[in-house]
Amino acid sequence: MSVRVRIAPSPTGNLHIGTARTAVFNWLFARHHGGQFILRVEDTDLERSRPEFTQNITEGLQWLGLQWDEGPFFQSDRMDLYKQNVQTLLDKGLAYRCYVTEAELNDLRASQEAQKLAPRYDNRHRDLTPEQEAAFQAEGREPVIRFKIDDHRNIVWKDMVRGTVSWNGSDLGGDMVIARRAPADQIGQPLYNFVVVVDDVDMGITHVIRGEDHVANTAKQLLLYEALGAKVPEFSHTPLILSPTGKKLSKRDGVTSISDFQKMGYVPVALANYMSLLGWTPTDSTQERFTLEEAAKEFDFERVNKAGAKFDWDKLNWLNSQYLHEMAAAELTDLLIPYWQAAGYEVDGESDRPWLEQIATLIGPSLERLDQVGEMCRYLFDPELDYTEDAIAHLQKDGVADVLKAVAAALPNAALTTVDEAKALIKDITKSTGAKKGLIMKSLRAGLTCALKGPDLVESWLLLHQKGLDTVRLEKAIALGQPQHGGD
């Protein structure tokens, strides 16, 4: 039988890095086995689910290259199927209506907490007589539907990453609610743990791959498979992604949604590569850079770790930089244009293209994230850019202004389109001023780029020259170099 797996995000927020990593593992597993990867949107929580989150999730998955083969299916479209199955359990006597109110439940939990007991439902309405039910209904109480959980059952499964996992029925919190409160002649809104099983059965899911935070649910769900007379899939619970403090990574930890990573200028291949490394290692563990396709060839849960992995920004940044460094200028330019524009520079993707590609070529090899280009390239775009303190200090040193004046004087008649031409000009200045090359270079850097450090100076100068910015800067720099009245 061919492998069928699914990613089942809930549209109650943007695509989370943890969900995305689970999607990566599912995708990898499906591709490895030539199976199907299914997208199912778990929107049974009508109040919290929002269409814009669904869109964020599907866009994020596609951006990462995790294309699904079937779906998206929406649970909100499948309510009848769930309710039919609830009815089946009711008919079989495996589920029942429970009239306990929320207030009563709260009291129960409070007293359990006071006695330092584990919170659980005491199954008090499991065996109500028709008369008792009628009485509750007469009171105006509406029931939820609970699935019976045998306290004496021992539930065991072989987890693909965790090995044998076993659970006692008594540790499952009592009979579980599978449908929300509704009038007694109806079936209320079916709940997560139940619909997941119905869907996984209905969609023929063969392997349930999800985060470790679902292990306890698995025990409950196994009982549901049994009650529904369905074939049980394989399970694998992957380690969680932890924040730097060691807790499950949540929204509170700052950037956690894929769209945020995208905005920050991570490229999808790098992010996908990094996510697959979080808990999984290729057979050749020295090979850490790979595409999803390459990873799929050998993906295997035998090599998935059990311990949670802390999210490491340094390593993600490094991986991202590696992809950026070797990216072709044309492609990099396409990616960079929105970031330049976001930084407020007026660039025209058409007319400025050659200039922009030259910039991309210059800075690409030292770029870590796309969103760094705003600051990194400011000296190339902003005519009003202020000089840094150390640049000003340098410009005010003896002899520096003279050098810059010489350059400014030579500029109108100089050809400055190639590195060689620029170097020749610098050589001329060296001769005419008698200044050392080191001083000239440093002075030019300070005068031209407003800072003492940055990308290659000669290349930068050429770029500046194309926009006539070098002349402007030189004048300003020379003015800054004049002795100031009252200064020290």
Next chain:
RNA sequence: GGUGCCGUAGGCAAAUAGGUAAAGCCACAUGACUUUCAAUCAUGUGUUUGCGGGUUCAAAUCCCGUCGGCACCUCCA
């Protein structure tokens, strides 16, 4: 409070029928290169697998205990 899981250097990790450890990557430090920063290249620091017992000729790998961390215990997913 209960249940479950996990624990190799700052981080990710390798070492899978127990075979005598910390490979590789990130970070960090130093050097080289360069007009500077970054990148790149080279070199280096980090040491006995949370801890304590046990089994064994041999244990990171098995057993017991202990400590710590995390997850779950919703009419959320």
